[in-house]
Each structure stands twice: as structure tokens, then as C-alpha cells.
Amino acid sequence: MRLYSLGEIQKWERFYRANFINCLSGFKPVSLVGTVSKEGVPNLSVISNIVHLGADPALIGYINRPLPAAPDSIQNIKDVQHYTVNHITEDIFQKAHQSSAKYEPAVNEFEAVGLASQFEEGIPAPFVQESPVKYHLQLVEIVPISHNQTFLVIGALQHVFLSESLVQTDGFIDLEKAGSMLSLGLDGYANATMVQRLPYAKP
Amino acid sequence: MRLYSLGEIQKWERFYRANFINCLSGFKPVSLVGTVSKEGVPNLSVISNIVHLGADPALIGYINRPLPAAPDSIQNIKDVQHYTVNHITEDIFQKAHQSSAKYEPAVNEFEAVGLASQFEEGIPAPFVQESPVKYHLQLVEIVPISHNQTFLVIGALQHVFLSESLVQTDGFIDLEKAGSMLSLGLDGYANATMVQRLPYAKP
Secondary structure: OEEEEHHHHHHOOHHHHHHHHHHHOOOEOOEEEEEEOOOOOEEEEEEOOEEEEEEOOEEEEEEEOOOOOOHHHHHHHHHHOEEEEEEOOOOOHHHHHHOOOOOOOOOOHHHHHOOOEEOOOOOOOOEEOOOOEEEEEEEEEEEEEOOOOEEEEEEEEEEEEEOHHHEOOOOOEOHHHHOOOEEEOOOEEEEEEEEEEOOOOOO | OEEEEHHHHHHOOHHHHHHHHHHHOOOEOOEEEEEEOOOOOEEEEEEOOEEEEEEOOEEEEEEEOOOOOOHHHHHHHHHHOEEEEEEOOOOOHHHHHHOOOOOOOOOOHHHHHOOOEEOOOOOOOOEEOOOOEEEEEEEEEEEEEOOOOEEEEEEEEEEEEEOHHHEOOOOOEOHHHHOOOEEEOOOEEEEEEEEEEOOOOOO
16 A cells, blocks of 8 residues: 655646545535526536435535536525435436536526426426436525635425335335436546445444 | 425434435445544544545545534544544445444444554554555544534545555546445445546536
8 A cells, every 4th residue: 555645645736636635535426406596597516525414304415616616506506595406327427417517607507418407386496307316405504614615505305306116114215226326536427236234233 | 206395204203214314315435434532542433424625725524423422533533633534345344334333432443343453653543454545634623513413524634545556547546446335324335336437528
């Protein structure tokens, strides 16, 4: 094994360092955030730094890049207070990745990348129709991370859409069967294969 | 597809709801946090809500459960200011999972679960010897999440240990080759298979 020190890492070329550091923390649960602007323009953005914060109340968070790198979705979330998170499968990951391009705010990104928007009654944010597991969050708080101008966007779960056939008898969701993908680094996509569920650990 | 509303989810039995909500946000990058107490007792704890916060400065965060559910590692991090994060592979995932048991603070959890601690000069926290990808963080900030008493623990990268053969020519780390596992829900473990790296997206 090789030891890499911070001093060495800081001297690397920018993209080499970005690839290395982005991979280091592991495979991530990649999803598409669906929002709509005040003017009614649907927007998509890829997120992968997603955290489970709690089950009761059900809170899910994600890290948003610093402004102004990803302004559309965060501005829409601030304005409308509602957004959706949609799992990405192998059928749609190339279209999903394309939504990370810097489109102008007036562009409907669902149309631009070729995914279908799905609006449901009483939910003021678009789902991705092709996604097999998707949920609607209401904004709770945007926590600024002072050290690098990123944000932890916290949402409270409101609705979930998925096939009942994915839900096991104890509530566990079979995301391998759903085909939910992972991301690695800035641009890698992967599939997951379940190995085992383990019993609750006791000393 | 079936629509689940928050009202329905809130009525579920507690463990059913916990399984469902923990799975919903996707497969997560599971790792072991290595710490040592002021008194010198090594501690291990499993984390899976890990986020990449930035590459320059290199910052990595994870969500810590509310006190007092996971007091040992967070207290050690506060006291010593240094900790390690160690990827989990199929060779060690059962031992890693066992470290989630509630051991008394005086118990050396490396010994209790059968993993080897690895101390390196100048790094005041133990690595997991069996882990193929591991890194040393220095505490930057513990951000309280007011809505449910969890914490976002932010660390600055100091050192990385891995085999050079895992690092590709552009800095991308081959974590499939490393065997880095994922977790799903409270107790599921999975492997990842790379599908594709995609080019930088442009409109």
C-alpha cells in the first residue's frame, strides 16, 4: 500500500485531484432532483451525495454544490419549497447524466435530455416518469457549510412512488431489483448486487 | 406503481418504517470509522451516510446518529480531533457490522470484532489493517442538524492509504477492484459493478 499525504495531493493537477478525492469516499446513491421554477420551467439535476437523516420524522438530505455552479435547482427549491428525488437506472443513466450540463434557466431540461416529466395532483414538482423509485420532499432547511460554500439541503418526506413488489415483508426495499444505480467519482456509474442482510449486532 | 403518503407511512410499525425509509435514499458507501479515546481505547463504528464536500480543500462528511446512540466515536473525535475512515470489503463486512453493537467504552472494539488496528507514525487514530482503501481526517466542524439531533461531522483529508494499482491515469480510483462495499437500509450489504464512465456533459 502507498501512503499519500495532503501535501502531495494538493500539488496534483486539478482534475486528477478531483477524480481521486471524489472517488475516495466511495460509491454513492445517484438520483435526479426534479424541480420547477416560479415561471413553471421544469428542471433536472443529478445528485449523489444523499444522506438518510432519520425515519421519524422522515428526513433526507443532499449536498448541493456551491452557487453559482448549480443555481437552477436550488433556486427552484427555495422558491417552490417542494422537489422530487428519482432513482436512476441503466435505462436512463445517460440521459440523467446529460442533465448535469449547464442549460439556460429557460430550458425545460426534461425535454432537453429526453426524459418524461410526471406531475401528480397536489405535488408542485415533477417526477421522472421512467424512474422506478421516487419520492417527494418538502424543504425543511438549507444548512450552509461554511468551509466551502456548499449546502446541505434537508427535506421532509411527503410521498413515495414505487412498485409494491419491491417492498419486502419487513419494509426493506429491493433496490437491486429496482435497478437503482450508484455513481463513483465525477462521471462513473455502477450497478449494485446484494450480498447479505445481517442480524442486529449485539456485544 | 403505488403512491405512499406520509400519513400512511407514519402509521406503520416502527421497524417496518425504519427499513423502508432507510432504503429509500439508496445504496450507501459503507465504511468503518477508527478512533481512539483519551484513555487510549481504540473504537470502531460503521457509517454509511458519507458525503464528498469538496476536493480543494478536500473535505469529507458523514452523518452521526443522535447522542447517546453512538457516543464513543463522536466523543473520541471531539477529544482527539483525528479519525480514520476505512472501506469495507466482503472479507470483513461481517466483522465490520458486529462493531455496530453497543460495547462498553472500555472495550477495544478491534479486538472484540476481530479486526487488526494499524497505527501509523504521526496519525493519532487507528486504521483497519484489512481495509484496502482508507484515509485519515482531521476534524473541521461538527454541524448539528436541529430537526432530529443528528450531526454532520466534517473532516479535512490528511492522508490516504491504498494500492497504487487502484488509481487510474486520470486519478479515478477503481473501487470495484478494491472490493469496496455498499450498504442498503439498516442491515443490507452489497457489491458494486462498474457500468460506464461518461464524458463531461454539455448542452
